[in-house]
Amino acid sequence: DVVMTQSPLSLPVTLGQPASISCRSSQSLVYIDGNTDLTWFQQRPGQSPRRLIYKVSKRDSGVPDRFSGSGAGPDFTLKISRVEAEDVGIYYCMQAIQWPWTFGQGTKVEIK
């Protein structure tokens, strides 16, 4: 299975400050069509995962532009330009190139 390794696992941040989460894949995430598929989810307390970013850097509709994704394999990054209180939760990366699809362990973002 492709192992997705996130760091850090815990990320205390100050409101208004930037935050960055890393995700490293153990295998290539480049599909035969040349696209790289890496998805980021946000899971707020008590809620189900919500997709923020797909195909490394494409933001979903309704996702604030303070969220951005980047990377070219095996290292990917989710950045929050200015953290707001509603951003508290656990963030996961996921790969769906190799079967079975796999997730990172999650990074817990909390306010200092």
Next chain:
Amino acid sequence: QVQLQESGPGLVKPSETLSLTCTVSGGYMSSYSWGWSRQSPGKGLEWIGHISDTGGTSYNPSLESRVTISIDTSKNQFSLKLTSLTAADTAVYFCARAYGRSTDSWGQGILVTVSS
């Protein structure tokens, strides 16, 4: 905006079979795949498998011998069956829509506890 809602028992006995249903509203089932994942404290998020709108299935090898996913597009529903349950299957189970090589919409989740 598509919405997904899981339904089923919250408590199942060891060795029994778990049956969950996901009802899809606000969108069509065609042209998408429909899947199940679960989340437990010990194992994090795990993708169980998915089924296409035409019935083709993919199952996580770690669960393949115990899993069946089926679909009934006339009812806008798809289902999960997981057999031979143990305490390790205790988790929150989510249904989700898959498109391309990602999954974009998830249900709220249902907690399933395996205990006698």
